[in-house]
Amino acid sequence: MALLVAQDGLDEAWDDAGGLSPPLPRVKRWPWQLPDLGQGGIAGCDSDKICQTDHRDHSGDSLGKMSVIAVYSTKGGVGKTTLSVDLAWRSAVLGGHKTLLWDLDVQGGAGYLLGEDEQPRLRAAGVFHREGRPDQLICETAYPNLSLLSADDSLRSLQLHLARIGQKRRLANLTNMLRGRYSRIILDCPPLLGEVSDQIIAAADVLIVPLPVSPLSFRALDTLRRELKREHGRHPPLLPVLSMYDGRRKAHRDLREGEMAPYPAIPWSSAIEQTAFRRAPIGTFAPHAEPAQALDRLWRVIEAKVQGARAA
Ligand SMILES: Nc1ncnc2c1ncn2[C@@H]1O[C@H](COP(=O)(O)OP(=O)(O)OP(=O)(O)O)[C@@H](O)[C@H]1O
């Protein structure tokens, strides 16, 4: 069944509860609201206007106008790191934006997926100390415009450390320090609620929330929304994203055609899974595959949001 949802569905997709940014531009149909191919796929892009628009920043990267994009979910193993790395690669390589991928998760998956070697020294948490300077730990990657601040075991104590120093905006202040150097910072976040997530929410311009295609995701989303309201009142625009959507499964199709219809979906795909084996973004080995196109559409929607917010 074609998911032709009224344009108002978009407002449901982006939760702008804080009202921090203007609504997205109105278009007839959103890129993810496409006929379902039934094979775990999202159909070929028939919202051609959006898909074929070249979003490269031809005017050159305007440093200083930085956006912090946090890929955050309370759920583990839902594709946060995979999506963070993909968005960072697209932003840097396709968008031409000076981009920093900041891995805040002790597991250190983001660097791994980019093919980077582990850092021998445990210094990632040191950035959060009083004299910590993120620029000293940032490494260039093999990809143009893409830098990495990788994680290591020292981040185990991050939650405690942040609680102890009691600076609610420490991460926000650190990302601000990098304003002149990067125009996009992508945060790959750990699946935690608490001090770390408070810092992430305070630092982020948009929150991308990958969710499994399951009724349990509504609970997770509700918990997050309640937490945001209670702790933050106003919060950055939030975009739930269905992760590992498998159109062959009736349960997935039913949810996507029902309550989860407003949200973009990333298909379950062996090509996306391969990014962990090849340790390279899908765009480097299967750029035209449908899953890569779905990720591309998602990146463009996020770009439209952050650019719209900055223009306002
Ligand atoms: N769309 C997808 N299709 C198939 N496999 C996927 C997809 N997205 C992620 N995966 C795989 O799912 C696993 C978990 O992904 P990932 O590590 O990105 O999740 P995460 O949310 O960052 O996990 P954690 O909470 O542990 O940090 C990985 O093996 C990854 O390759």
Ligand SMILES: [Mg+2]
């Ligand atoms: Mg992860």
